[in-house]
Amino acid sequence: MGTNYSHLTLDERRRIERWRQANVPAGEIAKTLGRHRSTIFRELRRNHFRDDQLPDVVGYFAVAAHHDCAKRRSRKRKLIKHADLRCLVVARIKDGWTPEQIAGRMRYECASRRVCQETIYRYVYSKEGMAQELWWYLPTHRKSRKPRRARKRLPPKFHRDVSILFRPDVVAHRTEFGHWEGDLMLFKQRFGTSNVTSLVERVTRFTVLLKNDNRKTGLVLGKVIQAIGHLPFHSRRSITFDRGTEFVGWPHLQAKIGTQTWFCDPSAPWQKGAVENANRRARRWLPRKLDMGRVSDRELKQLCDRLNATPRKCLGWKTPAEAFREKMLGR
Numbered sequence: 001m002g003t004n005y006s007h008l009t010l011d012e013r014r015r016i017e018r019w020r021q022a023n024v025p026a027g028e029i030a031k032t033l034g035r036h037r038s039t040i041f042r043e044l045r046r047n048h049f050r051d052d053q054l055p056d057v058v059g060y061f062a063v064a065a066h067h068d069c070a071k072r073r074s075r076k077r078k079l080i081k082h083a084d085l086r087c088l089v090v091a092r093i094k095d096g097w098t099p100e101q102i103a104g105r106m107r108y109e110c111a112s113r114r115v116c117q118e119t120i121y122r123y124v125y126s127k128e129g130m131a132q133e134l135w136w137y138l139p140t141h142r143k144s145r146k147p148r149r150a151r152k153r154l155p156p157k158f159h160r161d162v163s164i165l166f167r168p169d170v171v172a173h174r175t176e177f178g179h180w181e182g183d184l185m186l187f188k189q190r191f192g193t194s195n196v197t198s199l200v201e202r203v204t205r206f207t208v209l210l211k212n213d214n215r216k217t218g219l220v221l222g223k224v225i226q227a228i229g230h231l232p233f234h235s236r237r238s239i240t241f242d243r244g245t246e247f248v249g250w251p252h253l254q255a256k257i258g259t260q261t262w263f264c265d266p267s268a269p270w271q272k273g274a275v276e277n278a279n280r281r282a283r284r285w286l287p288r289k290l291d292m293g294r295v296s297d298r299e300l301k302q303l304c305d306r307l308n309a310t311p312r313k314c315l316g317w318k319t320p321a322e323a324f325r326e327k328m329l330g331r
Helices: 010-021 024-031 035-047 062-076 083-093 099-108 117-124 127-131 216-228 249-257 269-282 297-308 322-326
Strands: 178-183 195-201 208-212 238-241 260-263
Touching: 010 024, 010 062, 035 062, 035 208, 083 099, 083 117, 083 249, 099 238, 117 127, 117 238, 178 216, 178 269, 195 216, 195 249, 195 269, 195 297, 208 216, 208 269, 208 297, 216 249, 249 260
Parallel strands: 178 238, 238 260
Antiparallel strands: 178 195, 195 208
């Protein structure tokens, strides 16, 4: 059964341009546009603008991408528009030449009108090519093209500008309220994919624990947005994470609630020591061998309250809850 496909419109490309400038992941762009993620990845790869005469102008630009796409589509129609070129290509295919050999020979002969091997393959498997059964003359005799292997997914990349190296000193020295650290507490895989997001405010050590059913970034950061999004902005200025895949959707967190995100260096958990310390405290009741699927949100909230009601030496023996309340009131 055939599927309907439509090319990206200029309006869609303009939206992609805006989102890429905001560092929104390609997968999220695809979901919002209702397109397959491969469509967006191909679009960004094929239409990445680079000009040696304009070294400072690099990236994805909607109008330039739309123009490049139109030029490529025009080239792909060469074998439909030019009968002499088409006859030459078809004759060589029937003589047993492969598309790569045909295209290579045209380059060698410096032909004034030539096509690449991909254009020839597209013609062979087009409606016109199938009518002539050109696929039968190819070495593999395949009646349909073999799908290209999916590229191995690369680890997520975090923009250099959100590196912890650029985090303000007021955060590092705990002189300003409203800066958090976040981490993910994992459990034995035999119990499923449930996990816990831990958040700690650096000045007051106030802790928030959030249960997740899986590690997908949309779910994990969605819970974070729900948990702190209602707080006044001065109490949620920034969050520092590690570089786990569950935090790759950070641009949405910034766009949704305006909270700045920072990321530790790779393999440097000590750079977010407050939340690592909170995790050690919580592990007394949430050991790795625990089945988190059996722990209710209410039970997790009770543990959170217990941690926040315990006096801390670093707070002059105040509890995190008391210290947090005072900072919220501006004391």
